[in-house]
Amino acid sequence: MKIYEAQERTIGQVLAEKAARVGDRDCIEFLGDRSWTYQEVDALTNSYAEGFKRLGIGRGDKVAFFMGNEPELLFALYGLGKIGAIGVPLNTAAKSDLLTYFLTQSESTLVCTDKEREDRVRAAVASSGDDRRVLPLAELSAFGDLPAEPPAEMTEVKPGDPHLIMFTSGTTGPSKGVVSPHSQGHAVGLEMATRCGYGPEDRLYTCLPLFHANALWFSVYAALWADATVVVSRQFSARRFWTEIRESRATQFNALGAMANIVWQQPRSELDK
Numbered sequence: 001m002k003i004y005e006a007q008e009r010t011i012g013q014v015l016a017e018k019a020a021r022v023g024d025r026d027c028i029e030f031l032g033d034r035s036w037t038y039q040e041v042d043a044l045t046n047s048y049a050e051g052f053k054r055l056g057i058g059r060g061d062k063v064a065f066f067m068g069n070e071p072e073l074l075f076a077l078y079g080l081g082k083i084g085a086i087g088v089p090l091n092t093a094a095k096s097d098l099l100t101y102f103l104t105q106s107e108s109t110l111v112c113t114d115k116e117r118e119d120r121v122r123a124a125v126a127s128s129g130d131d132r133r134v135l136p137l138a139e140l141s142a143f144g145d146l147p148a149e150p151p152a153e154m155t156e157v158k159p160g161d162p163h164l165i166m167f168t169s170g171t172t173g174p175s176k177g178v179v180s181p182h183s184q185g186h187a188v189g190l191e192m193a194t195r196c197g198y199g200p201e202d203r204l205y206t207c208l209p210l211f212h213a214n215a216l217w218f219s220v221y222a223a224l225w226a227d228a229t230v231v232v233s234r235q236f237s238a239r240r241f242w243t244e245i246r247e248s249r250a251t252q253f254n255a256l257g258a259m260a261n262i263v264w265q266q267p268r269s270e271l272d273k
Contacts, residue, residue, distance in 0.1 A: 048079025
């Protein structure tokens with residue numbers, strides 16, 4: 001595992017180094033879909049950076065995401081990071097006033113969404129009264145066909161620059177948008193990879209939502225730092241949990257306390273072994 005110097009800890013620099021050193025190794029796999037190597041992820045995220053630039057998105061601009069676990073979400077977050085823009089992954093349970101609050105509070109000028117949630121997004125955008133564009137998943141996905149040259153802006157991005165705005169759960173009051181620099185996700189990835197001993201042969205499974213720090217930092221970034229593979233499921237299913245662990249060939253997974261209780265309450269099965 002390469003330990004990146006503090007000044008190297010931007011998503012653009014890390015992905016470029018991975019593509020050059022372990023480019024043919026699987027980086028991201030979506031269960032039941034396909035996998036992408038480190039080299040493919042680096043190239044695709046360059047394409048996504050180009051797509052956002054063509055929409056007028058640049059350094060410091062905020063782009064919200066209101067969608068389920070889709071590969072395009074990760075490619076977009078990384079692509080934005082390469083041009084110094086800021087991704088805002090939103091809790092997909094939000095609706096009406098809360099969703100409007102997320103969009104206005106984050107000052108997002110663009111919101112990307114999937115078909116299942118598009119009506120909710122458009123209603124929230126209309127309610128906000130702001131000039132904010134909605135980008136459906138099909139149009140976001142088309143960014144992958146654009147030129148894949150590294151964006152010139154990538155060299156200007158610093159580890160302390162904002163990369164994400166992560167909203168808190170709101171258990172003690174209104175959710176707060178926490179500005180997270182590039183270095184924060186990498187610090188979590190480094191800590192998890194080193195303390196847990198992850199290596200290139202590991203496959204880290206997650207079925208948690210990618211808008212949450214557990215999936216994004218403790219699984220995706222941990223795998224990234226370990227030169228390992230992260231395997232993403234669309235959603236948690238107690239009935240399919242152990243089946244997915246087997247299908248993914250996972251060597252590790254993270255669980256929230258409630259998930260463990262739900263899995264424990266399932267009927268006994270030979271698959272439990």
